[in-house]
Amino acid sequence: MNTALDFSEIDAGMLAEVGGKAANLGELTRAGLPVPPGWVLTTEAYRQVAVGLETSGEGLAERARRHLLEASVPATVHETIVKAYTALGDDVPVAVRSSATAEDLPFASFAGQQDTFLNVVGADAVADAVRRCWASLWTDRAVAYRESNGIDHAAVRLAVVVQTMVDARVSGVMFTANPVTGRRREAVIDAAPGLGEAVVSGAVNPDRFTVHGGEILERRAGDKRLAVRALPGGGTERVEATGDAPGEELCLTDAEVLALTELGTRVEDHYGTPQDTEWAIDHDGRLWLTQARPITTLYPLPDDPRPGLRAYFSFNVAQGVMGPLTPMGASALKAVASGGAGMFGHGPADPLDGPAFMTESGQRLWVDLTTAVRSKAGRVIMPRMLQLGEARTGPVVDQLVTDPRLSLAYTSRRPVIRGLRRFAGRIHAPSRVLLALTRPRKALAYTARVGEVTDRRLRLPADATPEQRLDHAQRVLVNAFPFIVSIMPIVITGYGLFALSSRLSGVPLGDMQDVLRSVPHNPTTEMDLELWDLSTRVEPEPFRKEPVAELVRRYRAGTLPPIAQREITKFLDTYGHRGVAEIDLGVPRWSEEPGHILGVIANYLRMDADAGLAPAALFANGARKAETAIARVAAEAGRKGRWRAAVVRFALGRTRMYAGLRELPKFYVVKSLAGVRRSLLQVGEHLVGLGVLDTARDVFFLDLREARAALGGGDLRGLVAERREAHERESRRRHVPRMLLSDGTEPEALATPAADGALTGTAASAGTVTGLARVVMDPMGAHLEPGEILVCPSTDPGWTPLFLTAGGLVMEMGGSMSHGAVVAREYGIPAVVGVADATHRITTGQEITVNGAAGTITLPS
Structure with missing residues (x-):
């Protein structure tokens, strides 16, 4: 096997042989782009030197580096290096760069994780730099980066690029899409005199240029106080700028900026995706491209063929589910949304298409708000x-x-009014509001009956065929929303009366939050209280001593102590359809994987909580505070007229009766999703029998149409494996925009940042608490000591068992009526929601003060 290849011999399909950087340079060379000449020492050379290298265990990085620095290099490899270097010319200065097989990939750039050596002169110096490149595959930062991206150390190899140096007058980096705002086709260029190392390493404040549509939108001069320059005979030096204002003059002309942008467009067009490039302009004014890699941090755009700028809102963010959805989960939600859209007269011809306003990107759902x-x-x-x-x-x-591109286009209110009338008629809103006002027992009985009918609709004969199960699944999903949402007029009546009471009494809504503490009929708070109560009844020994995995094994084997076995089974019979990220029917329920619930019980039992701080006692105290608040608001209303006091008492009584029902529609929808999941698992078993899938759960990496087509046979195991890998990759995405424009712009990134140290959000639950923060990104296995303040991205009901011991709540997402805010008010814990970057700006163990009435979080100075 040839261990050295010229760039002209390399294409993008040779990743395993030459690594990501070299594959890109070869691809760019073959595309006729201005790349300095060079060659690559292939991964075969690394393989020969890395024989016997252990890729696991303690001290991995240090052991691996030492092995590669001390191992003997085969004579044939050394000869290849000398011969290929000599072919470039006599003692040509070169850059020696690492090119790993896990580098410059569409999902992980690995920029800067391995080493580069500049202005290397002489064959022996090149051979030494090659060895140091091999060792840099095992720097601490490279090992940590691979682990964070789920890449197997043993599968990674390193090639080494040897590329002729450009004697650069000016150099830098260029992104062909704005990496901060996400806007596509908006080039951002950083430039500084000398070699690009100064810009790439962050050692200099470069000049910055922003270009869109052939227009230079920004020219910003950096101080450019440092330049990295090549030394005669090899190596580089850092040269400090002199003078009082060395950075006032820009280092690129407008013509050069536009030429760079045009080059960036060519590179992006070649790859079909935005690129992060490195470039240099030599002393003759010639422009060179020294590197290109995908910009991996950009959020993918929705595939929407409609013209003009469009604005999308994240459905996932609204639901508190930041991770990706499974294909079946997304397919199911589209069907549910189709049923909802049909209530307004906008349902699609095929419910499996989803409504026109819903699209998918980054394995998440987006709602088009353009209209x-x-x-x-x-x-x-x-x-x-x-x-x-x-x-x-x-x-x-x-x-x-x-934004003039989103100017007013629809001035008539008739379509909106027509849609609302249709919706109100479908859910019998007027009659249900009247029922809620005049016959509360019947109103509550109706909400229970919706649950009973939902349960009946989920039933299927045990011998139902896979085709029948898929037909049934589609019916349940499409009809779930229209039926279950009929509860909402009753809920809205409660909140409407809450607002009326504020108006009649003159008490601001923010000062009436105590009325909403400990409200009845909320299935989520009932679930949490039942779980706590369960923990006080079970035998404590195994939960205090044994790990969660062993508790799960014993529960499944039926060998937990008798009370625990019986009570946990009873709890899961009622609430086992719930789970974290439960809107995705592709995610296992607690009844399937009870580890989360068993872990929560174990955490409760390890606490030494005061009896007066037990959730049941706190909940009862909250109900008493609510009655006191009602009396106070009624008294304020009475000062304006006796009849007002009576109306306010009546109204707030109804508010407390119905406010908790806000969670009930979702409770029933999730129960429907869980029922469909159970049925689809049987379809999955059938497909396993046909040889289409490996396991029944693989069915959730198909959508509803694909599952039906798969009944005809075939082999979808490869497709499922690809989708599972993509799903796991996407789940590691650290940032999901709440809004996204079709040109890639994330509008929130354009907002003026808050003052330094200021953490503000939306007041969600009144009260002030000072305590230690606990940042939790995933509730699975999380432990919260009594009184700690929970700081998290968002919540759904799978998070709420943590609320029982939390002293306060801070969320990045949500508003005053979002799930987390509602439950926090019911538990009486101070809460602030919608706090930008809270999980990054607050650290675990930091003492913070949460003011739930003002919507502020105070950090130590």
Whole structure:
């Protein structure tokens, strides 16, 4: 096997042989782009030197580096290096660069993880630099980066690029899409005199240029106080700039900026995706491209063929599910949304397509708000709705309406009114509001009956065929929302009366939050309280001593102590359809994987909580505070008229009766999803029998259409493996925009940042608490000591068992009526939601003060 290849012999398909950097340089060379000449020492050479290298265990990085630095290099490899280097010319200065097989990939760039050696002169110096490149595959940072991206150390190899140095007058980096805002086709260029190492390493404040549509939008001079320059005979030096204002003059002309942008466009067009490039301009004015890699941090764009700028809102963010959805989970939610859209007269011809306003990107669902943003009615209604459920998005929408590309286009309110009338008629809103006002027992009985009918609709004969199960699944999903949402007029009546009481009494809504403490009929709080109560009844010994995995094994074997076995089974019979990220029916339920619940019980039993701080006692105390609050608000109303006091007492009594029902529709929808999941697992078993899938759960990496087509046979195991790998990769994404424009812009990134140290959000639950923060990104296995303040991205009901011991709550997402805010109020814990980057700006163990009435978090100075 040839261990040295010229760039002209390399293409993008040779990743395993030459690594990511070399594959890109070969591809760019073959595309006719201006790449300095060079060659690559292939991964075969590394393999020969790395024989016997252990890739696991303690001290891995240090052991691996030492092995590679001390191992003997085969004579044939050394001869190849000398011969290929000599072919470039006599003592030509070169850059020696690492090129790993896990590098410059579409999902992980690994930029800067391995070493580069500049201005290397002489064959022996090149051979030494090659060895040091091999060792740099095992730097601590490279090992940690691979582990964080789920890449197997043993599968990674390293090639080494040897490329002719450019004697650069000026050099730098260029992104062909704005890496901060995400806007596509907006080039961002950083430039400084000398070699690009100064810019890449962050050693200099470079000049910055931003270009879009052939127009230079920004020219910003950096201080450029440092330049890295090549030394005669090899090596580099850092040269400090002299003078009072060395950085005032820009180091690129406008013509050079536009030429760079044109080059970037060619590179992006070749790859079909935005690129992070390195470039240099030599002293003759010639432009060189020294590297290109994908920009891996950009969020993928929705595939939407419609013209013009479009604005999307993250459905996942609204639901508190930051991770990706399984293909079946997304397919199911599209079917549910189709049923909902049909209630307004906008259902699609095929429910499996999903409604026109819903699209998919990054394995998450997005809601197209363009029509609402561009309509007079939408601009009135939407900000108010967002303030309740996703407060941070409201100001973003306010900013969007000023964009001339999203100018007002729909002025008539008739379509909105027509749709609302249709919706209200379908759910019998007037009659149910009247029922809620006049016959509360019947209203509550109706909500229970919806649950009973939902359970009946989920039943299927045990001998149902796979085709029948898929037919049934589609019926359940499409009809779930129209039926279950009929509860909402009753819920809205409760909150409407809450607002009326504020108006009649003159007490601001923010000062009435105690009325909403410890409300009855909330299935989520009932579940949490039952779980705590269960922990006080079970035999404590195994939960205090044994790890969760052993508890799960014993529960499944039926060998837990008798009370624990019986009570946990009873709990899961009622609530086992729930789980973390439960809107995705591709995610296992607690009944399937009870480890989370058993771990929560174990955590409760390890606590030494005061009896007065037990959740049941706190919940009862909250109910008493609510009655006191009602009396106070009624008294304020009475000062304006005796009849007002009576109306307020009546109204707030109804509010408490119905407010907890807000969680009930989702409870029933999730139960429907869990029922469909159980049925689809049987379809999966059938497909395993046909040889289509490996395991029954693989069915969730198909969508509903694909599952039906698979009944005809075939082999989808490769497709499932690809999708599972992509899902795991996407689950590691660290940032998901709440809003996204079709040109890639993340509008929130354009907002003016808050003052240093200021953490503000939406007031969600009144009260002030000072305590230690506990940052939790995933509730599975999380432990929260009594009184600690939970800091998290968002929550769904799978998180709420943690609320029982939390002293306060801080969430990055949500509004005053979002799930986490509602439950926090019911538990009486101070909460602030919609706090930008809270999980990064607050650290575990830090003492913070949460003011749930003011919407502020104070950090230590």
